[in-house]
Amino acid sequence: MRPTKCLFALATLLLLGTSVHAAEASRTSVKVGFLSTLSGPGAGLGIDIRDGFNLAVKQLNGKLGGLPAEVIVVDDQQKPEVAQQVAEKFMKKDKVDFMTGIVFSNIMLAVGQPVFDNKTFYISANAGPSQYAGEQCNPYFFNVAWQNDNLHEAVGKYVMDKGFKNVVLVAPNYPGGKDAMVGFKRFYKGKVSEEIYTKLGQLDYAAELAQIRSLKPDAVFFFLPGGMGINFVKQFVAAGLSSDTQLFAPGFSADEDVIKAVGAPMLGMFNSSHWAHDMENAENKRFVADFQKEYGRLPSLYASQGYDAAFLIDGAVRDVKGRLDDKEALRKALEAKHFKSVRGDFKFNRNHYPVQNYYLRVIGRDAQGRITNKTMGTVFTNHADAYVAQCKMK
Amino acid sequence: MTQLILEQALNGLQFGLMLFLLAAGLTLVFGIMDMINLAHGSLYMVGAYLAAAVTQASGSFMVGIGTAMLVTALLGALLEVSLLRRLYARDHLAQVLATFALILIANEVVRMIWGAQPMLLNAPEALSGPVSLAGFFYPAYRLLLIGVGVLVAGLLYLLVSHTRLGMWVRAGASNREMTEALGVNVRLLFTAVFAAGAALCALAGAMLGPLLAVQVGMGESILILAFVVIVIGGIGSIRGALVGSLMVGLVDTLGRAALPSLLREFLSPEVASSLGPALASILIYVLMAAILFWRPEGLFPARG
Numbered sequence: 270m271r272p273t274k275c276l277f278a279l280a281t282l283l284l285l286g287t288s289v290h291a292a293e294a295s296r297t298s299v300k301v302g303f304l305s306t307l308s309g310p311g312a313g314l315g316i317d318i319r320d321g322f323n324l325a326v327k328q329l330n331g332k333l334g335g336l337p338a339e340v341i342v343v344d345d346q347q348k349p350e351v352a353q354q355v356a357e358k359f360m361k362k363d364k365v366d367f368m369t370g371i372v373f374s375n376i377m378l379a380v381g382q383p384v385f386d387n388k389t390f391y392i393s394a395n396a397g398p399s400q401y402a403g404e405q406c407n408p409y410f411f412n413v414a415w416q417n418d419n420l421h422e423a424v425g426k427y428v429m430d431k432g433f434k435n436v437v438l439v440a441p442n443y444p445g446g447k448d449a450m451v452g453f454k455r456f457y458k459g460k461v462s463e464e465i466y467t468k469l470g471q472l473d474y475a476a477e478l479a480q481i482r483s484l485k486p487d488a489v490f491f492f493l494p495g496g497m498g499i500n501f502v503k504q505f506v507a508a509g510l511s512s513d514t515q516l517f518a519p520g521f522s523a524d525e526d527v528i529k530a531v532g533a534p535m536l537g538m539f540n541s542s543h544w545a546h547d548m549e550n551a552e553n554k555r556f557v558a559d560f561q562k563e564y565g566r567l568p569s570l571y572a573s574q575g576y577d578a579a580f581l582i583d584g585a586v587r588d589v590k591g592r593l594d595d596k597e598a599l600r601k602a603l604e605a606k607h608f609k610s611v612r613g614d615f616k617f618n619r620n621h622y623p624v625q626n627y628y629l630r631v632i633g634r635d636a637q638g639r640i641t642n643k644t645m646g647t648v649f650t651n652h653a654d655a656y657v658a659q660c661k662m663k
Numbered sequence: 664m665t666q667l668i669l670e671q672a673l674n675g676l677q678f679g680l681m682l683f684l685l686a687a688g689l690t691l692v693f694g695i696m697d698m699i700n701l702a703h704g705s706l707y708m709v710g711a712y713l714a715a716a717v718t719q720a721s722g723s724f725m726v727g728i729g730t731a732m733l734v735t736a737l738l739g740a741l742l743e744v745s746l747l748r749r750l751y752a753r754d755h756l757a758q759v760l761a762t763f764a765l766i767l768i769a770n771e772v773v774r775m776i777w778g779a780q781p782m783l784l785n786a787p788e789a790l791s792g793p794v795s796l797a798g799f800f801y802p803a804y805r806l807l808l809i810g811v812g813v814l815v816a817g818l819l820y821l822l823v824s825h826t827r828l829g830m831w832v833r834a835g836a837s838n839r840e841m842t843e844a845l846g847v848n849v850r851l852l853f854t855a856v857f858a859a860g861a862a863l864c865a866l867a868g869a870m871l872g873p874l875l876a877v878q879v880g881m882g883e884s885i886l887i888l889a890f891v892v893i894v895i896g897g898i899g900s901i902r903g904a905l906v907g908s909l910m911v912g913l914v915d916t917l918g919r920a921a922l923p924s925l926l927r928e929f930l931s932p933e934v935a936s937s938l939g940p941a942l943a944s945i946l947i948y949v950l951m952a953a954i955l956f957w958r959p960e961g962l963f964p965a966r967g
Contacts, residue, residue: 308774309878466937475916
């Protein structure tokens with residue numbers, strides 16, 4: 270009896286040992302769960318992130334960190350409950366190594382905690398909610414784009430420096446919209462005559478535009494990503510407001526997706542970004558040229574973020590030599606950022622958000638007569654977000 | 664201040680009249696045929712896509728709208744004859760399930776043909792700017808929408824109240840069996856009403872396309888509002904649909920404009936700025952609940 274028991278225990282131990290060993294061994298492929306908004310008014314953003322990510326994987330010959338990459342792309346329909354189900358499937362069924370792609374902060378906040386609890390690394394190629402930068406910062410969350418407030422802070426500083434005195438702010442009523450207003454006001458100290466919150470996904474701005482007209486501001490700052498911004502600018506011009514009021518926006522509302530849909534009324538609009546397609550560095554030139562060749566359009570900042578997210582994963586997987594289950598080593602490799610970004614250099618802060626430069630861009634015509642963004646100058650150098658102090662992570 | 668109120672009232676009017684185009688068809692189908700047609704919003708979407716596609720191909724917005732109305736009316740008639748006719752005798756649950764399936768099918772078909780990206784439909788160049796109206800600027804295109812809405816409402820009024828066809832429709836809405844007994848070909852009437860409703864959907868979709876966005880799923884959100892309108896106005900009544908549409912349009916627009924600043928008078932700015940938009944978006948449902956409380960049949964019930 271006793272020897273049998275011993276044997277059984279030994280066998281169990283051995284089996285356990287092998288399974289532990291198997292888990293530590295290097296992997297033969299990398300699985301990425303790409304969850305993004307690919308339909309509805311926010312679809313343009315998700316599609317650009319996806320295309321940027323896919324382009325990077327293609328340039329790397331279908332591999333990430335030298336291992337064959339499998340990218341599972343699913344649409345979240347801009348609905349938190351749909352996103353939660355997909356994330357669940359990614360973790361339980363597909364057992365993905367990384368997740369990325371989410372555009373909207375409310376969806377990010379709905380999905381985040383279960384993913385972190387599952388010890389799956391989430392590489393955000395867009396959503397940068399203040400919560401995850403501050404108190405709820407997490408070892409498994411990395412943001413390769415920006416913290417939500419940052420681009421708005423840059424516009425706020427520029428509007429302040431240019432001496433505008435009376436500003437109206439417009440943003441959707443969701444966490445990203447609130448971050449936008451807070452960010453703008455952190456550096457703009459003049460008068461804000463009204464803060465207008467709209468429904469997320471709203472497309473008709475007649476009531477808001479009438480309100481703006483009656484307030485007579487000298488500048489309007491709006492943060493309305495995707496289709497919302499397209500409609501806002503079109504209706505703003507149609508209402509005849511553009512003659513006395515200067516429009517300002519973060520780069521989200523003045524990038525290629527919006528310019529393509531609105532056209533000439535966008536000329537002369539100032540906006541902020543951490544990246545621009547005319548930046549002079551080898552990585553960016555290759556990215557912009559290849560993107561145009563592959564998709565026949567100029568990349569937007571979203572595409573650049575998706576592209577960088579793929580290269581961040583690539584560098585980290587290569588650094589740990591495919592041992593993806595050594596979470597500690599993988600986290601260190603991600604923090605060390607083993608790749609060159611198309612935006613030039615940046616580094617991760619201790620809350621895993623970037624410390625980087627922010628630039629001012631203006632929409633004009635380029636040498637070929639296309640309407641597009643041109644970089645004007647630097648607003649912030651090595652700018653960190655305002656929440657890192659609340660992050661307890663080392 | 665009066666200028667602001669006037670402008671907001673015009674905005675509300677424009678929104679209400681566009682809702683009316685949808686609600687008019689929906690209320691007749693619901694009233695006469697006792698049929699809940701959730702796919703009404705899909706006809707609106709199909710109309711908008713057709714208008715965008717034809718406008719892009721032909722370069723003329725008018726041609727786009729005309730073609731879209733015609734083709735959508737034909738599609739509507741086809742749908743009625745082939746599928747919906749079999750559902751009239753069934754209960755409402757079966758109708759809801761079948762027409763909900765139609766929404767999903769329509770969305771996927773549109774996605775297959777035109778892709779997931781919103782389609783570009785621009786207003787004619789001449790109407791893209793503002794016009795001066797008694798001392799303030801108002802977008803020319805929104806004025807056109809108001810004009811079209813008023814015109815359609817007037818035509819429908821004449822058609823329903825002053826023609827024989829309209830009499831049959833009204834008779835059908837108020838008592839279907841009796842109308843049949845009097846020798847009216849109700850089957851044919853149903854098909855005609857359904858096709859006309861579909862054409863109005865296409866008109867609404869095409870006219871709103873440049874203002875909103877031509878995209879998959881555009882029909883669902885506006886369909887909910889159209890249902891609110893016909894519940895307020897009374898099922899089966901064109902007059903009710905008009906009054907209900909204008910009420911919903913005005914309440915929604917004025918609520919969105921005035922509520923946040925109103926709340927700020929007696930609440931802190933933080934609370935007001937988050938409570939205001941939330942309250943404004945439920946205002947029309949509060950209106951509906953209030954009307955259902957006092958007039959459970961709606962404002963102008965068609966069934967006597």
